[in-house]
Amino acid sequence: MRHQSVGYxxxxxLIYLFLIALAVTCMIxxxxxxxxxTRDGNEIxxxxxxxxxxxxxxxWDTVFSYFNLFLGMRNSVLVAIxxxxxxxxxxxxxxxGLAFYQFKGNKVIFIVILVFMMIPGQLSLIGFYQxxxxxxxxxxxxxxxxxxxxAPGTVFFLRQxxxxxxxxxxxxxxxxxxxxxxxxxxxxxxxxxxxxxxTMGIMGFIGNWNNYMLPMILINKNEKMxxxxxxxTLRASQDIxxxxxxxxxxxxxxxxxxxxxxxxxxxxxxxxxxxxxVKE
Amino acid sequence: xxxxxxxxxxxAGAMTLSLAACGDNAxxxxxxxxxxxxxxxxxxxxxxxxxxxAKALANGDKLVIWTLAKDLxxxxxxxxxxxxxxxxxxxxxxxDYPTKLQTAIVGGEKEPDIVVGEPQMLPDFFNNGFFTxxxxxxxxxYEGQIVDxxxxxxxxxxxxxxxxxxQITPAGFxxxxxxxxxxxxxDDPEKVKDIFSSYDKILEAGRKLKENGYRIFASxxxxxxxxGDSAWVVDxxxxxxxxxxxxxxxxxxxxxxxxTAYAAQWSTPWYQAMSGAVPVLTADLQWGDWGxxxxxxxxxxxxxxxNFNANAGKYTDTYAEVFAxxxxxxxxxxxxxxxxxxxxxxxxxxxPAYGFGGGxxxxxxxxxxxxxxxxDFIKFCTLNEETxxxxxxxxxxxTVSLLSALEKHKDxxxxxxxxxxxxxxxxxxxxxxxxxxxxxxxxxxxxxxGNAISKIKTGExxxxxxxxxxxxxxxxxxxxxxxxxx
Numbered sequence: 001m002r003h004q005s006v007g008y009x010x011x012x013x014l015i016y017l018f019l020i021a022l023a024v025t026c027m028i029x030x031x032x033x034x035x036x037x038t039r040d041g042n043e044i045x046x047x048x049x050x051x052x053x054x055x056x057x058x059x060w061d062t063v064f065s066y067f068n069l070f071l072g073m074r075n076s077v078l079v080a081i082x083x084x085x086x087x088x089x090x091x092x093x094x095x096x097g098l099a100f101y102q103f104k105g106n107k108v109i110f111i112v113i114l115v116f117m118m119i120p121g122q123l124s125l126i127g128f129y130q131x132x133x134x135x136x137x138x139x140x141x142x143x144x145x146x147x148x149x150x151a152p153g154t155v156f157f158l159r160q161x162x163x164x165x166x167x168x169x170x171x172x173x174x175x176x177x178x179x180x181x182x183x184x185x186x187x188x189x190x191x192x193x194x195x196x197x198x199t200m201g202i203m204g205f206i207g208n209w210n211n212y213m214l215p216m217i218l219i220n221k222n223e224k225m226x227x228x229x230x231x232x233t234l235r236a237s238q239d240i241x242x243x244x245x246x247x248x249x250x251x252x253x254x255x256x257x258x259x260x261x262x263x264x265x266x267x268x269x270x271x272x273x274x275x276x277x278v279k280e
Numbered sequence: 281x282x283x284x285x286x287x288x289x290x291x292a293g294a295m296t297l298s299l300a301a302c303g304d305n306a307x308x309x310x311x312x313x314x315x316x317x318x319x320x321x322x323x324x325x326x327x328x329x330x331x332x333x334a335k336a337l338a339n340g341d342k343l344v345i346w347t348l349a350k351d352l353x354x355x356x357x358x359x360x361x362x363x364x365x366x367x368x369x370x371x372x373x374x375x376d377y378p379t380k381l382q383t384a385i386v387g388g389e390k391e392p393d394i395v396v397g398e399p400q401m402l403p404d405f406f407n408n409g410f411f412t413x414x415x416x417x418x419x420x421x422y423e424g425q426i427v428d429x430x431x432x433x434x435x436x437x438x439x440x441x442x443x444x445x446x447q448i449t450p451a452g453f454x455x456x457x458x459x460x461x462x463x464x465x466x467d468d469p470e471k472v473k474d475i476f477s478s479y480d481k482i483l484e485a486g487r488k489l490k491e492n493g494y495r496i497f498a499s500x501x502x503x504x505x506x507x508g509d510s511a512w513v514v515d516x517x518x519x520x521x522x523x524x525x526x527x528x529x530x531x532x533x534x535x536x537x538x539x540t541a542y543a544a545q546w547s548t549p550w551y552q553a554m555s556g557a558v559p560v561l562t563a564d565l566q567w568g569d570w571g572x573x574x575x576x577x578x579x580x581x582x583x584x585x586x587n588f589n590a591n592a593g594k595y596t597d598t599y600a601e602v603f604a605x606x607x608x609x610x611x612x613x614x615x616x617x618x619x620x621x622x623x624x625x626x627x628x629x630x631x632p633a634y635g636f637g638g639g640x641x642x643x644x645x646x647x648x649x650x651x652x653x654x655x656d657f658i659k660f661c662t663l664n665e666e667t668x669x670x671x672x673x674x675x676x677x678x679t680v681s682l683l684s685a686l687e688k689h690k691d692x693x694x695x696x697x698x699x700x701x702x703x704x705x706x707x708x709x710x711x712x713x714x715x716x717x718x719x720x721x722x723x724x725x726x727x728x729x730g731n732a733i734s735k736i737k738t739g740e741x742x743x744x745x746x747x748x749x750x751x752x753x754x755x756x757x758x759x760x761x762x763x764x765x766x
Contacts, residue, residue, distance in 0.1 A: 041617075066350070126387055129384065130387045130388065133389060216373075216376055216379075216380060217380055217384070220344075220370060220384070232372075235373050235374065236347070236372065
């Protein structure tokens with residue numbers, strides 16, 4: 001008995017050591033980002049330390065001499081949150097429709113969606129700009145938000161998830177009790193697939209938050225630019241080394257919303273894993 | 281049945297839409313044709329600057345500037361301060377600037393008035409008609425007031441001026457005066473330039489410096505800006521001048537005789553070499569794969585300052601100071617920020633060939649509705665002596681393109697460079713640049729040539745194989761455009 005417990009302790013401490021090493025490996029880039037946010041360009045280029053330096057204020061001033069960080073953050077929130085919500089809701093609706101209703105052309109639509117997953121969006125940039133310009137939507141967030149409704153990748157993922165987890169009988173029971181289709185979707189389907197929606201929602205939020213290409217092309221007003229576009233302007237200086245610290249600072253601040261979203265929604269993912277385990 | 285109806289409805293809708301689009305196109309096309317016929321063709325009568333500004337103020341016009349260099353914002357602020365015309369500056373990351381501009385202008389965007397470009401972007405911008413004809417606005421009246429090569433870069437294939445830059449960027453060698461004094465007996469730029477006057481002399485100097493415990497360059501890329509004084513393409517044929525081969529041989533020798541510190545350009549030791557001794561790596565060390573130690577950390581990474589400083593000592597015990605760097609005129613600022621204790625010990629002199637790198641060129645968008653105001657702004661930035669004086673002071677050492685301003689500042693001394701009169705020298709170097717030797721193929725052919733050189737110097741390929749690959753690359757990249765004769 002005692003013997004076993006010694007072996008158990010050794011094993012356990014080894015595992016802990018391994019996990020601590022992993023955690024440190026994961027944390028160090030973050031630490032470096034935070035520390036570098038307080039150092040100036042020459043320090044970053046020529047040396048390294050984990051001890052914060054004294055240039056935080058300087059970097060802060062550099063960032064704000066280029067753009068208003070908080071304005072950029074607000075703009076990014078205005079784009080990323082509606083885009084994520086719309087994409088999550090409509091993708092679930094589409095996926096549910098494709099998975100549960102049998103109608104002519106169901107397969108064709110699904111294949112079309114698969115095909116669209118493979119076309120890179122950059123191909124149609126000029127056409128898209130012309131479209132937006134004809135519709136007077138340049139400098140507006142609508143072309144950044146509304147197209148998010150059509151997210152082939154999310155639809156594909158959710159369709160597979162619904163097929164594998166949602167029992168047909170549940171929806172049929174609701175129908176028998178007189179619920180209409182949309183009601184049963186809201187009250188029965190969404191709660192069951194919420195883990196998958198949360199997963200895709202987090203991914204979608206990160207994607208929208210970091211989206212650079214489309215806002216860069218479509219937004220021509222400084223005060224409407226989203227955060228990544230603003231941050232890129234730090235590289236438009238003749239002497240880039242000076243802006244290294246400022247870049248680290250703005251990146252460090254810009255990941256905060258992503259961390260928040262992740263902290264809030266990751267518990268839905270975890271709860272789903274256990275829920276599935278009990279059911280099986 | 282229902283499906284058919286839907287489809288036909290959709291098709292009808294699509295047709296109407298496309299018809300509408302056609303109509304609009306035709307309208308805009310006729311618009312542009314009338315406006316060009318109105319523009320004065322050869323007679324260049326300019327509206328007076330004051331009138332243009334007064335009109336803009338009366339109309340409440342705002343000048344919209346899309347730039348890839350933050351510097352232009354300072355010019356815009358200054359313009360607003362002087363004239364009262366409001367400006368809006370949108371800064372776009374340089375790497376994405378061509379995409380942004382192309383999408384917007386092809387998409388019919390009228391918003392930007394002032395657009396800019398770096399030399400390598402300009403030919404495409406000009407060919408696609410993004411930049412308007414500045415001669416029609418009066419640019420030809422100012423011929424001869426700007427440094428020649430800058431004026432040439434701003435012209436399209438037909439000789440029409442479409443962009444002007446406020447700065448010049450001729451390349452020279454930045455060298456340590458104290459080392460020059462010790463090894464070569466003189467630190468005078470006029471004497472030191474002899475050391476850099478040919479590839480053979482550079483090699484010779486490199487050997488002498490090595491004997492004395494120094495290294496001539498930190499990297500072997502320092503000669504990039506001086507890599508051959510001939511055009512890559514002449515009359516549609518690939519032209520590999522003898523000087524190109526000489527350059528190749530010299531780089532290979534620099535490398536194989538350990539004459540440089542083997543630091544890669546823009547890497548940590550490269551910057552450190554500006555302020556003092558750096559560990560001298562060996563040829564193998566620079567690009568080698570050092571694997572990882574027991575904890576999974578990379579053993580040596582030259583791009584990572586902390587790693588490099590901690591680990592370089594394990595691989596080399598030679599430390600040496602570096603003699604020179606080859607950079608364009610904006611290197612004045614790079615060195616100023618990195619030389620630390622060696623400030624004042626530097627000098628600048630001419631290289632074995634004339635070259636230049638970078639520069640922001642300002643033009644007016646073809647779709648702009650405020651072209652006269654735009655032209656007034658360009659004149660303000662590039663042709664106004666007062667602005668040039670102001671910029672020399674504000675930028676702390678950038679080199680302007682306006683000849684009269686350079687003339688005026690030719691006796692300015694720069695303390696970091698031992699009181700050298702830099703403006704006079706840059707002007708001299710700029711005069712030697714022959715822009716007709718620049719072709720739009722330069723970047724890609726230059727890269728292919730660089731690849732061939734690095735393969736030869738590291739022994740990865742024989743000279744013969746590397747050259748064959750170079751010719752193959754050029755032939756396949758520009759099939760139908762360039763004839764390759766081997």
